[in-house]
Amino acid sequence: MSTDTLQVPPKRGQLPSTKVFIEDLPRHLDRVVLLEGWLVTVRHSRSLSFLVLKDRSGEIQCVCRDEQAASLKDLNPESALRVHGTARRGRQGAHSEIEIDVSEVSAAASAHAPLPLLPGATEEQRLDHRYLDLRHPKKQLAFRVQSHLEWAARNFLVQRGFLELHTPKITAGGSESGAAVFKLPYFSQQACLVQSPQFYMQMAMAAGMDRVYEVGPVFRAESAQTNRHATEFTCLDVEQSWLEDTGALMDLAEALLHEMLLAVRQRYGAEIMKSLGLPVEVPETPIPRLPLAMARQLSPDLASARLSHQAEQLLCKHARELSGHSFVFITDYPAADRPFYTRCHETAPSAAPLSCSFDLLWRGMEIASGCLREHRHDRLARQAAESGLDDQALSHYLRDFYLPMFRNGCPPHGGFGIGLDRLMMALMGQASIREASFAYRGSERYVP
Known part of the structure; x- marks a missing residue:
């Protein structure tokens, strides 16, 4: 699937041309094209000048006559240019085997010198000037891949009868507890930003919508400062009714993920390999x-109640040795370690209950988590009461709006969420979730 060309109608006195992205130039050889992008460098020889132009998809060398390049002499790198010219087969070089024989070049906007972001900038400086940091084809590749990844997910789910929802992001209470929510004044009351759309997805199950999904932001007021955590990130949440088996839910999750990654490999696999x-x-x-x-029998490092990052890495290594890839589901967590709404396996009264839940690990970190939900009102109410939720959370939201949904024939159901930022981090081999986020939000960063 190539980037669509944009037909630009010529104005009086202008050259007729077709707007294309640099990656699509092989389909436009010996045609007049319009490129729009940013100046990288200009090199002058006796009678010619060579400018390197970049757009979101790549870099290209443009060959100018001196009179054409004269207008560029006072321009700094990162100035925005329009270049008309003919795409020609050139010599294989650092940028492309195609070059542009320029017929007209003009500046749409100049860049001031010195630039606020220079080579060798720190991570904080790059995040402060993210618009310049992202103005590079290698950086933008991640967002083209993410766009395709989400397209593949939607295509997979819609073909299987899932409906896309857009749920509220302001709510009266958190989905798990009040400890990790961003609270905000809501006129004369107090509200918070959602930790997850899950309660609304469950509302859709109670409403008989059968299967739904959402791609949207979620918010976690967590102070953890690691390369894997963010206070705002994008999640793909999926919920389906009439599920009684955790295995069926994992079947759905792995089929979805397989389809998403296969679509990326078919469209961008060669480019990711070349670039990264x-x-x-x-x-x-x-x-x-x-x-x-x-899993805990594999190493003493796995003995703690919660899996550490080192434990997740060890399990992914084990999975690769077992299956040739580093994906692995970890299942059957103790019920005490999972949220109150998680359904439990039927066990003897004396045994510690195990939850019908799972985490999916890839390349050393959790990228998805899911469970069957407890849909039986009495059990759910008891689990909520035993979970240690404070009275305000119970009275303000759960007792009046959440628990009543399960009194009137709510079917068995389950769901999972895939953290798209973490998924992109693993897919692109990025060292930090900051690189996978368009504008990262963490405990010490809420700008720009």
């Missing part, structure tokens, strides 16, 4: 499913 030296890993299904109790 990283193959797009598409898991063979079924993905290994490892109960937590068995």
Whole structure:
């Protein structure tokens, strides 16, 4: 799927041309084209000048006569240019085997010198000037890949009868507790930003919508400062009714992920390998499913109640040795370690209950989490009461709006969420979730 060309109607006195992106030039050889992008460098020889132009898809060398390049002499790198010219087969070089024989070049906007972002800038400086940091084809590749990834997810889900929802992001209470929510004044009352759209997805199940999904922002007021955490990120949430088996939910999650990554490999695999030296890993299904109790037998490092990052890395390494890829489901967490709404396996009264839940790990970190939801009102109310939620959370939201949904024939259901920022971080081999976010939000950053 190539980038669509944009037909630009010529004005009086202008050259007729077709707006294209640099990546699409091979389909426009020996045609007059219009390129719009940013100046990288200009090099002058006796009678010619060579300017390098970049857009979101790549870089290209443009060959100018001296009179054409005269207008560029006072322009600094990162100035915005329009270049008309003919796409020609040139010598294989650092930028492309195609070059532009320029017929007209003009500046749409100049860049001031010195630029606020220079080579060698710190991460904080790059995040402060993110618009310049992202103005590079290698950086923008991640967002073209993410766009395709989301398209593939929607295509997969819509073909299977899922409806896309747009749920509220302001709510009266958190989905799990009040400890990790951003609170805000709401006229004369107090509200908070949603931790997850899950309660609204469950409302759709109670409403008989059967299967729904959403791609949207979620908010976590967590102070953790790691390369994997953010206070705002994008999540793909999926919910389906009439599920009684965690295995069926994992089947859906792995089929969805397989389709998403396969679409990326087909469209961008070669470009990702060329740019990053990283193959797009598409898991063979079924993905290994490892109960937590068995996982803990692999190493003493896995003995703690919550899996550490080092433990997740170890489990992914084990999965690669087992199956040839680093995807692995960890299942059957203790019910006490999961949110109150999680359904539990039926066990003897004396045994500690295990939850019908899972996490999906890839390349050493959790990228998805899901569970069957407890849909039986009495059990759900008891689990909520035993979970330690404060009275305000129970009275302000759960008792009046959440729990009543389960009194009137709510079907069994389950769902999962895929953190798209983490998924992109793993897919593109990025060292930090900051690189996978368009404008990162963390405990110490809420600008720009």
